[in-house]
Every structure is written in structure tokens, then in C-alpha cells.
């Protein structure tokens with residue numbers, strides 16, 4: 001990584017070698033970049049565009065179209081509260097408010113220490129489990145403010161024990 005870059009060219013080159021330096025590899029390469037950095041650094045988008053010979057506008061369109069991609073840094077614990085209709089009527093707004101107060105974050109924000117990102121999503125397709133909260137890849141159904149608080153505490157304990165966050 002050069003002083004001005006926010007990503008490692010060698011690492012991204014590895015992703016490109018794995019999937020092929022062709023426009024058809026764009027999504028797979030972006031997925032690897034997202035996984036590595038937990039977001040898509042702007043300069044990495046430019047680099048990937050050049051290497052795959054894809055117009056930057058097209059790369060940007062892909063990066064902004066899929067929810068799996070983020071143009072902003074994502075915390076180690078990415079908390080998403082479902083605000084779809086089923087979850088909303090079962091109290092997800094209150095859960096979101098409580099998490100927002102507890103973490104001192106508004107939806108879409110990441111804590112300064114890079115630990116937490118609070119987000120909202122629309123229906124996750126698990127309405128029978130409403131209200132739903134997702135922490136990283138773990139789906140927690142029939143959540144309440146109390147349950148969300150316990151999930152955060154459990155996550156914080158894992159953090160202090162050095163475990164992988166969930």
C-alpha cells in the first residue's frame with residue numbers, strides 16, 4: 001500500500017488473479033475487496049476498474065447497487081435492524097432507537113473506533129421472525145430491545161475475549 005492509497009495493490013492483484021482480469025470478474029473481485037477491507041475504498045474502485053478494463057461509472061454502479069457493498073467503512077460488528085412492515089409493526093423502531101442511544105450512532109454511522117456500524121434494512125424475507133436484527137451474518141429473530149441489549153453485551157464480551165465478533 002502506498003502512502004496515499006487505502007488499499008494494498010498486491011492483495012487486490014491476488015483477487016484479480018483468482019477471478020481473472022476481465023470485466024466479467026468485476027463482482028467477484030469487488031466481493032473480495034469488500035471482505036478484505038469491510039468496504040470498497042474509492043481508490044480501490046479506480047484500480048479495479050483499470051485492471052479489469054471496466055468503465056469507472058459501471059464499477060460505481062455495481063458498488064452502489066448491491067447491499068453487500070459499502071462505500072464507507074463498516075464496523076467489526078455490523079448491526080442491521082429490519083424496518084420492513086412486519087418488523088416495524090412488531091417494534092423494530094423502538095429497538096433501533098435503543099441501539100442508537102446505546103451505541104451513540106445514527107443509522108448509517110460507524111463508531112470512531114471502528115467497532116460498530118448501525119444500519120437499517122428493508123424486509124429480509126424472514127417476516128415470521130419479526131422483529132429481526134442481523135449482527136454481521138447472524139440473524140436474530142423475535143428480537144426485543146432487551147434481547148438486542150443482551151446481544152450487544154455478548155458481542156462486547158467476545159470482543160474482550162478476542163473471539164470473532166458475531
Ligand code: FES
Nearest residue numbers: 082084087124126
Ligand atoms: S419485514 Fe423484517 S423480515 Fe420482513
